[in-house]
Amino acid sequence: MGRLQYSFAALLSVLTIASITGTSLAQNDQGPVVDIQGLGSVLGTMGETAWTGRPIYQFFNIKYAEAPVGEQRFRAPLSVLPWSGVMNVTAPGRGCPQRRTISQDDPDAEDCLTLSSGTLFMPWVICQDPTEGAYEIARIIGCPMTTPAEIDSCLKSASVSDLVLAQDEHKKNEFSSPGYPKVAGACITVGGALGDESFMPVHPRESTYFRDVEIIFGMNSQEGLIFFNEYFQYALDSQPIEFDSHWDFLEFLKTVNIKFGSGAFVDAVVGYELLSKATWEEMDRANFSEIVPLFIDVAGNLALKYGSVEEANRFARALPGQVYLYNFDYVGPPSPMTPGFPYDFPNSVGHGDELKFLFPMSNVLNEEHTQMAKIMVDLWTSFAITGVPQADNVIPWPAVSRPFGPYFRLVNPPEQKEYFVNELTNSVEKARGPRKLSVSPATCLDLFLNRSPKN
Numbered sequence: 001m002g003r004l005q006y007s008f009a010a011l012l013s014v015l016t017i018a019s020i021t022g023t024s025l026a027q028n029d030q031g032p033v034v035d036i037q038g039l040g041s042v043l044g045t046m047g048e049t050a051w052t053g054r055p056i057y058q059f060f061n062i063k064y065a066e067a068p069v070g071e072q073r074f075r076a077p078l079s080v081l082p083w084s085g086v087m088n089v090t091a092p093g094r095g096c097p098q099r100r101t102i103s104q105d106d107p108d109a110e111d112c113l114t115l116s117s118g119t120l121f122m123p124w125v126i127c128q129d130p131t132e133g134a135y136e137i138a139r140i141i142g143c144p145m146t147t148p149a150e151i152d153s154c155l156k157s158a159s160v161s162d163l164v165l166a167q168d169e170h171k172k173n174e175f176s177s178p179g180y181p182k183v184a185g186a187c188i189t190v191g192g193a194l195g196d197e198s199f200m201p202v203h204p205r206e207s208t209y210f211r212d213v214e215i216i217f218g219m220n221s222q223e224g225l226i227f228f229n230e231y232f233q234y235a236l237d238s239q240p241i242e243f244d245s246h247w248d249f250l251e252f253l254k255t256v257n258i259k260f261g262s263g264a265f266v267d268a269v270v271g272y273e274l275l276s277k278a279t280w281e282e283m284d285r286a287n288f289s290e291i292v293p294l295f296i297d298v299a300g301n302l303a304l305k306y307g308s309v310e311e312a313n314r315f316a317r318a319l320p321g322q323v324y325l326y327n328f329d330y331v332g333p334p335s336p337m338t339p340g341f342p343y344d345f346p347n348s349v350g351h352g353d354e355l356k357f358l359f360p361m362s363n364v365l366n367e368e369h370t371q372m373a374k375i376m377v378d379l380w381t382s383f384a385i386t387g388v389p390q391a392d393n394v395i396p397w398p399a400v401s402r403p404f405g406p407y408f409r410l411v412n413p414p415e416q417k418e419y420f421v422n423e424l425t426n427s428v429e430k431a432r433g434p435r436k437l438s439v440s441p442a443t444c445l446d447l448f449l450n451r452s453p454k455n
Contacts, residue, residue: 039080041087042062064113069110074155094111120205122303124260124303214387218328219327220354222427243287253294260299296427309420324397324408326409329410331348378390378392393413
């Protein structure tokens with residue numbers, strides 16, 4: 001599941017604007033005008049679909065909240081105030097500040113919206129120690145570390161550039177320190193000093209409320225590439241480890257597990273991972289480059305896949321017939337998400353790779369890839385309109401009806417699969433390549449199941 005920026009918001013506006021409660025549509029010489037009841041009017045543009053030339057209305061950057069500036073920084077969003085006249089929403093909005101794009105001269109840098117991938121059931125999404133993390137960010141900025149009130153005032157008045165750069169340094173420090181990286185500043189705080197006025201007073205896991213909507217959950221086969229690459233850069237300084245023995249490899253595997261959130265049960269989890277992902281021979285050789293696919297699976301499963309599937313299961317149980325699950329495994333143009341990572345392998349499908357097909361660009365996709373893009377766009381467009389993903393000449397996509405399935409494997413043509421747990425060893429299986437069962441190296445699980453009982 002990739003990071004979705006303004007194009008996705010624009011697509012939703014195009015598909016759903018006519019069905020928003022309390023809206024009316026008109027047309028003037030400049031373009032379509034929609035009146036949103038209780039807020040105001042917006043001016044869009046006319047466009048057309050890429051392949052059929054069907055005319056569509058386009059609306060970009062319709063604000064839903066006030067910019068979080070001044071005293072409102074770090075607080076729950078305030079609904080946008082009504083406006084007079086007609087708001088021009090004919091152009092995409094700004095991207096939110098990032099280290100590679102931040103400008104000291106942008107006074108409106110926080111007037112933005114980025115839709116991010118992930119769920120609240122992933123350990124890194126919820127702040128583990130927000131107070132201590134905020135204090136470290138404040139120290140990096142140079143705030144006076146005297147009283148909480150002064151620290152709060154300093155952080156609220158700091159420039160966006162200082163905040164972004166300090167948070168990035170804090171993140172690197174956490175990744176290179178022992179234990180779980182309790183990264184603050186890019187996560188959600190549950191509870192807090194504001195109580196019921198907090199953005200999230202209690203974790204949704206404790207709630208029995210499920211909004212009655214259709215949902216698609218999904219992820220890509222090599223999600224772990226982007227996560228393990230960050231650890232490789234920040235904690236290992238982009239240098240492979242020379243294991244002295246298989247014992248060193250085992251300790252490093254435990255470290256990777258702790259870094260991505262399984263510290264409380266690390267020995268049990270590592271045992272499962274070795275049973276399902278490694279052979280005795282691979283563990284004995286303890287070769288870093290050979291074992292990288294295992295680390296990619298571990299990082300991707302802990303950081304994204306486990307949490308996504310847990311939430312899909314919860315919603316599917318509460319809302320039968322309304323939840324759809326997928327694993328995107330179509331190999332397209334090279335992924336831009338892991339620059340500098342030297343251990344990529346053939347047929348990898350990394351974080352965000354599906355976006356090239358949901359928002360296709362003609363200079364990236366050849367004829368074969370365009371066929372896949374048409375399938376993806378049809379599935380997502382039909383889902384946005386009707387709540388059921390479907391496309392011409394594609395088998396029906398079944399809703400999740402039991403734990404972990406059924407689900408779609410998004411390739412061309414898409415395939416129905418039954419048990420999503422099989423996707424948790426995707427990187428390891430790809431790296432080994434196709435092989436006959438009779439000559440495959442025995443996994444730890446194979447040897448365990450086939451052992452001779454003692455008398």
